[in-house]
Amino acid sequence: MDRSSAVRHVGGVVFAANLVLVVAKAGVWWATGSIAVGSEAVNSLADVAYSLVVVGGLYLTTQPPDFEHPHGHERIEPFVSLFVAVGVLAAGAGVIWSASTSLLSGSYGRSAGLVGVVLLVGTALGKYALYRYCLRAAHDYHSPAVHATALDNRNDILTASAALAGVLGSAAGYPILDPVAALVVALGILYTGYEIIRDNVNYLVGAAPPADLRDEILERALAHPDVEGAHDVVAHYVGPEVDVSLHVEVEGQMTLHEVHDIETEVIESVRELPEVDDVFVHVDPKGLGEWKEERRAR
Template sequence: MTEISKPDSVRSDDYSAEARAASKVTIIGMILDAVLGVIKVIAGAIFHSQALLVDGIHSFSDVASDLVVLGVMRLSRQAPDEEHPYGHQRIETLGTLILGSILIAVGAALAWENTLRLMQGEADIIPAWPVLAAAALSVVGKEWIYHYTRRVGLEIRSDLIIANAWHSRTDAFSSVVVLISTLGAMAGMIWLDVLAAIVIAAIIIHIGWKFTWDSVKELVDTSISAEDTEMLKTIARNTDGVRNIHELRSRKMGQDILLDVHLVVRPDISVSEGHQIGVQVASGMREALDNIRDINFHIDAENDEEMPPTSEELPSRSGIQRILERHLGRYPANTRLRLHYLENKVHLELFLEAGADTVSETQLEKALADYPWFGSVRVWVSNP
């Protein structure tokens, strides 16, 4: 099994740059969230808009999530170490899970409170026009920070930053709902304001559930998509020297992909050629998906999914040499022995120099015929 990974120095520099970019965009978003939260809560309370008040609480939940993001990104973007050779990206996954859980809890509480208000008929005051101005300001600000944060998240391949971007966009969506409901309330449908608060809470719950479920799937090592898996298998099959690929396992760690690949090659090639074929397969896969971090490839001489498992009782090289010496009484000088372990049998090739003591294939077949592990033997003699 051979592992092909990105160089540690490159990965360490990448982690530092990504952490800085993530911290910068998160701090900017946190400041914007705090300012908008204060404006919306005050405006909602003074100008009688329950929807805007809930929207303001949503903005303060963004501030809380931003604090979670800052702490998690600092930890998850550390370079791999001896205790964590694959890195710390699972901390980011855990952070996304926590963020999603916070959203679900906040959304559920707000939905429950405003459902009770709607059922009890507490909506009886028409919101004032400053509510429209506060909601419009929130839409513009949150839509801008959404695009900025999402762009950074894609650049540094961070699900957590992308999740935080969508958290910001839910604030923009909810502010649009506030605008519509306020206009409706001003037109006489006062109950629209409370209904809008419930809709906003439902949006928050939906986004939180998506983040939570995606994080759970990653923590239990869910594989990449079937389409990407088949694409990688096709790349392997089309690589010169590969006869088949009979196993490809994948899992994600943050945005990084880890692969285990079993490649079937001709049984008579050298170890170094088999390794080079694996390197070419790994290179092709990385060109197709640039977020593949580690590829473990195993070179097989046969498809061991279709064959019985190779027996541990098959003799080793030194054991076979001792058997040859015992039966032949001598081991030809300067003999090179090549062994092929195929179909739970051992197939031998002996390479003899011209002029040395020779052994015929018939002699060897007769000597080894009673051994259950014996498959075949070939004797090659070099030209003088």
């Protein structure tokens, strides 16, 4: 399956799973009045909303290049992730309001009973499966939007566990634990929103990729047998992908054809890195005075 089909398939699976969960949680919430389960229903409703945004956004980002977007549409993807973050933060704020109102008024929800316990345990297990599924897809296809979805599903495991603690505490005769658990759920929701924003801002501002990727780029350039050194290596994010520019240093007596072949081979080698999109290589002869002995290949 190619990247476009794969990431859209992930979005569809997550949307369907969240839709099932929101219906189930809303039903238990309506039947029992449990605030902890209600907060989980709100969380899942937000998940459904952002899943729709992700599905639509991934459809746009996976469209092929056209005249107006010759490098494709992948740069839209970090914006999709930020929409996810906004929805997550709004859900967290809503749960805080509901739980705080309950605590201040002293009107705690009823215990969700055995059905609530089964629902929340099932939620935690299902979210773990979705987390692993999305994380693997995000790694395989280098998708920040799918990675944001994985983070949200991972956090949902914790929030479902907190809600479960509230349900069990309420059943044990401590109803105040129900809204307290909802507050814990809300804090987890807010932290997920923060994580998503933090991870995607770098894609939007053109930050440098991790140091190990920059080192791998330099090593691949220096691995060419005719490259004696490299300098001015610049790598930065353009959307979720990395653009690279660098100068390589060769002997000054080579023909233009030989230099062209070296340039092409270095470009192809660096471009094999899955995170890298475009590579720009400038070839310098020794005679220009840009030779850097400390950068010579070993």
